Amino acid sequence: xxxxxxxxxxxxxxxxxxxxxxxxxxxxxxxxxxxxxxxxxxxxxxxxxxxxxxxxxxxxxxxxxxxxxxxxxxxxxxxxxxxxxxxxxxxxxxxxxxxxxxxxxxxxxxxxxxxxxxxxxxxxxxxxxxxxxxxxxxxxxxxxxxxxxxxxxxxxxxxxxxxxxxxxxxxxxxxxxxxxxxxxxxxxxxxxxxxxxxxxxxxxxxxxxxxxxxxxxxxxxxxxxxxxxxxxxxxxxxxxxxxxxxxxxxxxxxxxxxxxxxxxxxxxxxxxxxx
Amino acid sequence: xxxxxxxxxxxxxxxxxxxxxxxxxxxxxxxxxxxxxxxxxxxxxxxxxxxxxxxxxxxxxxxxxxxxxxxxxxxxxxxxxxxxxxxxxxxxxxxxxxxxxxxxxxxxxxxxxxxxxxxxxxxxxxxxxxxxxxxxxxxxxxxxxxxxxxxxxxxxxxxxxxxxxxxxxxxxxxxxxxxxxxxxxxxxxxxxxxxxxxxxxxxxxxxxxxxxxxxxxxxxxxxxxxxxxxxxxxxxxxxxxxxxxxxxxxxxxxxxxxxxxxxxxxxxxxxxxxx
Amino acid sequence: xxxxxxxxxxxxxxxxxxxxxxxxxxxxxxxxxxxxxxxxxxxxxxxxxxxxxxxxxxxxxxxxxxxxxxxxxxxxxxxxxxxxxxxxxxxxxxxxxxxxxxxxxxxxxxxxxxxxxxxxxxxxxxxxxxxxxxxxxxxxxxxxxxxxxxxxxxxxxxxxxxxxxxxxxxxxxxxxxxxxxxxxxxxxxxxxxxxxxxxxxxxxxxxxxxxxxxxxxxxxxxxxxxxxxxxxxxxxxxxxxxxxxxxxxxxxxxxxxxxxxxxxxxxxxxxxxxxxxxxxxxxxxxxxxxxxxxxxxxxxxxxxxxxxxxxxxxxxxxxxxxxxxxxxxxxxxxxxxxxxxxxxxxxxxxxxxxxxxxxxxxxxxxxxxxxx
Numbered sequence: 017x018x019x020x021x022x023x024x025x026x027x028x029x030x031x032x033x034x035x036x037x038x039x040x041x042x043x044x045x046x047x048x049x050x051x052x053x054x055x056x057x058x059x060x061x062x063x064x065x066x067x068x069x070x071x072x073x074x075x076x077x078x079x080x081x082x083x084x085x086x087x088x089x090x091x092x093x094x095x096x097x098x099x100x101x102x103x104x105x106x107x108x109x110x111x112x113x114x115x116x117x118x119x120x121x122x123x124x125x126x127x128x129x130x131x132x133x134x135x136x137x138x139x140x141x142x143x144x145x146x147x148x149x150x151x152x153x154x155x156x157x158x159x160x161x162x163x164x165x166x167x168x169x170x171x172x173x174x175x176x177x178x179x180x181x182x183x184x185x186x187x188x189x190x191x192x193x194x195x196x197x198x199x200x201x202x203x204x205x206x207x208x209x210x211x212x213x214x215x216x217x218x219x220x221x222x223x224x225x226x227x228x229x230x231x232x233x234x235x236x237x238x239x240x241x242x243x244x245x246x247x248x249x250x251x252x253x254x255x256x257x258x259x260x261x262x263x264x265x266x267x268x269x270x271x272x273x274x275x276x277x278x279x280x281x282x283x284x285x286x287x288x289x290x291x
Numbered sequence: 292x293x294x295x296x297x298x299x300x301x302x303x304x305x306x307x308x309x310x311x312x313x314x315x316x317x318x319x320x321x322x323x324x325x326x327x328x329x330x331x332x333x334x335x336x337x338x339x340x341x342x343x344x345x346x347x348x349x350x351x352x353x354x355x356x357x358x359x360x361x362x363x364x365x366x367x368x369x370x371x372x373x374x375x376x377x378x379x380x381x382x383x384x385x386x387x388x389x390x391x392x393x394x395x396x397x398x399x400x401x402x403x404x405x406x407x408x409x410x411x412x413x414x415x416x417x418x419x420x421x422x423x424x425x426x427x428x429x430x431x432x433x434x435x436x437x438x439x440x441x442x443x444x445x446x447x448x449x450x451x452x453x454x455x456x457x458x459x460x461x462x463x464x465x466x467x468x469x470x471x472x473x474x475x476x477x478x479x480x481x482x483x484x485x486x487x488x489x490x491x492x493x494x495x496x497x498x499x500x501x502x503x504x505x506x507x508x509x510x511x512x513x514x515x516x517x518x519x520x521x522x523x524x525x526x527x528x529x530x531x532x533x534x535x536x537x538x539x540x541x542x543x544x545x546x547x548x549x550x551x552x553x554x555x556x557x558x559x560x561x562x563x564x565x566x
Numbered sequence: 567x568x569x570x571x572x573x574x575x576x577x578x579x580x581x582x583x584x585x586x587x588x589x590x591x592x593x594x595x596x597x598x599x600x601x602x603x604x605x606x607x608x609x610x611x612x613x614x615x616x617x618x619x620x621x622x623x624x625x626x627x628x629x630x631x632x633x634x635x636x637x638x639x640x641x642x643x644x645x646x647x648x649x650x651x652x653x654x655x656x657x658x659x660x661x662x663x664x665x666x667x668x669x670x671x672x673x674x675x676x677x678x679x680x681x682x683x684x685x686x687x688x689x690x691x692x693x694x695x696x697x698x699x700x701x702x703x704x705x706x707x708x709x710x711x712x713x714x715x716x717x718x719x720x721x722x723x724x725x726x727x728x729x730x731x732x733x734x735x736x737x738x739x740x741x742x743x744x745x746x747x748x749x750x751x752x753x754x755x756x757x758x759x760x761x762x763x764x765x766x767x768x769x770x771x772x773x774x775x776x777x778x779x780x781x782x783x784x785x786x787x788x789x790x791x792x793x794x795x796x797x798x799x800x801x802x803x804x805x806x807x808x809x810x811x812x813x814x815x816x817x818x819x820x821x822x823x824x825x826x827x828x829x830x831x832x833x834x835x836x837x838x839x840x841x842x843x844x845x846x847x848x849x850x851x852x853x854x855x856x857x858x859x860x861x862x863x864x865x866x867x868x869x870x871x872x873x874x875x876x877x878x879x880x881x882x883x884x885x886x887x888x889x890x891x892x893x894x895x896x897x898x899x900x901x902x903x904x905x906x907x908x909x910x911x912x913x914x915x916x917x918x919x920x921x922x923x924x925x926x927x928x929x930x931x932x933x934x935x936x937x938x
Contacts, residue, residue, distance in 0.1 A: 120551055122503030123500070158316060236397050239403065252407070263392055
């Protein structure tokens with residue numbers, strides 16, 4: 017039974033990772049052919065870096081991911097604060113329902129609707145070019161917001177209300193209380209919201225596809241356009257780089273998380289000595 | 292708590308988000324409505340909606356594909372989540388990272404990876420030919436598109452089910468065994484109902500992107516496939532057909548919201564996002 | 567007479583149309599140790615929160631040092647609070663928790679250092695500066711909470727069931743220590759508890775509350791010896807509460823007998839409640855007793871025996887150091903000064919005799935209160 021279960025896990029994960037390994041493997045394949053591996057090369061990587069477009073796409077991706085995740089995290093944290101502290105059940109429910117819309121809606125509908133907004137508003141205002149880097153930042157901020165709220169709101173709710181009262185009692189104004197007590201207490205939630213929106217933004221293809229100007233490409237858009245018609249091995253190289261980066265990020269986050277959890281235990285062991 | 296005092300700061304804190312969601316969540320949907328019910332001159336019409344009857348086959352096929360993909364994901368995913376929840380703490384941590392890594396990699400890249408594996412003249416077909424099978428074509432078949440959906444979205448099925456399984460109090464299972472249930476009865480009568488919230492959120496997270504996808508069918512369908520997503524995407528290549536595209540999006544959105552509402556009837560939990 | 571530091575005038579408060587406090591009138595003088603005592607839901611914590619500024623009264627006035635503060639937010643009040651579950655800031659260490667209030671009011675660094683050190687000494691936590699507060703024991707967290715509140719030199723310290731989470735032994739130690747700290751600092755303490763023993767042993771003044779109203783205000787001895795109504799008599803200590811009639815001054819009739827007593831000022835033949843504390847009744851031979859009854863149960867309690875006696879169908883509780891056998895007929899002797907007469911109130915007859923009494927019931931109600 018135990019063996020069967022292990023075997024099942026192994027098979028499914030093997031299938032899940034097989035294509036990814038193929039991409040990584042063939043990004044080093046000398047022959048430029050998908051049927052067999054004929055020798056190691058870094059040719060595709062140098063081709064990728066010689067192509068300035070990839071770097072420009074990377075730069076665009078980073079600009080959009082950093083700004084939109086920061087916007088979303090700041091706005092979302094304040095929004096979650098206001099939802100958590102509101103006494104008005106109606107306000108709370110409406111806010112939660114609204115922030116659910118971009119999560120429940122398929123990406124394609126979110127993308128299309130934002131495109132129609134930008135195009136519609138531009139035509140009302142008489143602009144010719146409605147789509148650009150700003151429309152992408154707006155769209156990314158919008159689909160990031162619910163994830164920030166979802167990771168921060170429970171932290172606000174779990175927080176001991178007495179801590180807030182204690183801060184007020186010790187002389188903090190509500191604004192000081194927010195920055196000195198509440199933000200530090202819910203920092204893990206804020207950071208995980210930030211991480212999540214940064215990654216979602218980097219990964220997004222569907223929504224960007226609709227709200228981007230053809231001249232402004234992010235990495236996923238670049239990959240999509242480059243592979244529209246034929247196989248390009250330099251794209252395998254790019255995918256490999258992205259996969260490795262994300263893998264390292266994920267491992268780092270997990271190590272950080274487990275380290276944090278371990279600290280109290282070690283302290284407990286040495287805690288009782290100094291009395 | 293302090294009724295009058297904090298509310299000012301609270302309201303100011305929530306204001307940017309309220310404004311943002313009005314402008315970039317609600318307004319875009321109104322634009323979809325507007326485009327769906329107007330013609331190119333901006334006058335009101337039912338034409339766009341009525342013309343959708345010609346797409347009924349697309350709708351049926353998309354629905355069928357995504358239902359098959361969702362069912363297969365559930366059938367593979369539930370046992371996988373169950374087996375994972377049975378492993379030791381250490382193994383579980385590693386499996387979690389392995390499960391989440393694909394979720395963090397852009398779906399575009401993963402779809403592209405799968406394509407590399409299944410491509411005509413790719414690794415799988417070459418292997419099969421070497422093993423003496425006839426030369427098979429994967430790309431462009433129904434199976435490839437459905438496989439793409441399953442491959443892309445399986446982790447989204449496993450994660451919520453796995454989470455609800457690990458949260459499940461082991462004593463329920465012991466109690467059920469104690470009261471005379473065999474393992475199968477325990478599964479059906481105790482575990483399935485108790486993990487229903489996980490199942491529902493898994494089903495949602497697979498079904499919604501499956502029914503609205505367009506790049507999976509583009510890449511793995513060899514360009515010959517028309518799912519709802521493809522149809523919508525094509526309408527937005529050209530400003531002339533925006534109105535039809537908006538109408539299709541609207542109908543799809545409503546269909547999805549109805550099915551989500553029906554599913555959520557079965558569970559009323561506040562789901563939390565897990566990174 | 568001492569200066570009135572805090573005064574509540576006619577304060578009312580309700581939550582969701584459910585009245586929690588009705589017409590609270592209370593004043594607290596400088597350097598006093600006042601305890602708000604009552605069962606859960608009696609409004610004691612709400613009263614404290616109104617003084618702290620965490621709740622605004624629906625009507626009535628809160629006067630602090632001669633000024634109305636009903637609308638002053640907590641961070642502008644010269645009052646600090648020790649919270650029930652301490653509410654120490656988990657992201658700050660012991661030193662930073664205690665220094666918090668001074669940091670907010672931008673006190674100079676070397677003065678902060680001096681005052682934190684002083685506070686740590688006051689609460690016996692020298693050397694704990696760098697400790698993580700989440701790693702401290704309950705008693706240590708308690709001390710940090712007290713130090714954090716006291717460092718701002720408040721005029722008044724509010725303590726909301728501060729010892730509720732500690733075990734019995736530690737509780738007793740902390741009671742003494744709190745009392746010492748209050749003496750040393752000369753700060754007014756307002757203390758909320760449902761534990762009557764704690765209230766009696768620590769306070770200068772006890773305010774007994776029930777159902778959102780103040781029942782009685784007085785010194786611990788007053789409250790115990792001269793309870794104002796059946797509720798207070800029952801809530802504080804054990805008591806036999808018997809229906810009686812005041813025949814004339816110094817003469818009361820209950821349990822079918824006429825007794826001499828020390829109370830006067832009632833109408834002729836006015837129906838009243840009589841309180842007799844179990845320890846004030848002497849067990850004598852049946853023929854010497856003013857009352858006779860049959861022993862229904864005897865429980866050994868260590869210092870004394872707890873004897874339940876059936877007198878004409880009414881079960882009395884008597885505490886005696888001498889053993890009597892169950893089923894025996896005994897006589898009871900009650901001195902005039904052991905009898906306390908109370909006016910009839912809404913609580914009369916709510917507290918019956920000891921026929922349904924059991925220790926277990928007492929514990930059950932304690933547990934319910936702690937869940938509050």
